[in-house]
Amino acid sequence: MFKRPNSEEFPAYTRNYIKMIPEGDIVEILTEQLDTTYNLLSQVTEDQAGYRYEEGKWTLSEVLGHLTDTERIMAYRILRIGRGDQNPLMGFDENEFVRKASFYVRPMAELLEDYQNVRRATISLLKGLPQNSLKYRSNANGFDVSVETVAYMIAGHERHHLKMIKEKYL
Incomplete structure (x- = not known):
């Protein structure tokens, strides 16, 4: 059973x-988020998807693409750590990822489908992990983290961005 990590x-x-x-x-939380995020963003028009609330900030479609890319990377970390891999895992530059991805040219429906596929894969991965692997730890982006920690980071990262979406974009 997953348990929220302490500080x-x-x-x-x-x-x-x-x-x-x-x-x-956390699997239930991620499953609920999948529905919540999809329901919120499936109502977004293409004009809204291209909105920036401030010069230099990401568009709404870029935020969704960022969420999906970040979850892919975090799920990869879960896989590696959950299999006992002790090799350090590098970080990534989220701004560079967004710049190079051209999310703004993809339809919102396509970005949402991608998000759903990635989230379902993350949930499947977490469900398939042996119970004893949840506490496995390794170095990711210079920090010692467990499988549980990374799973909670995925959920918290998304919740943070959804809060921003509601406050700044919609």
């Missing part, structure tokens, strides 16, 4: 993300 189990920069997620079954 000694995750990097300080993710503290606010993890604090946004209540104690509970």
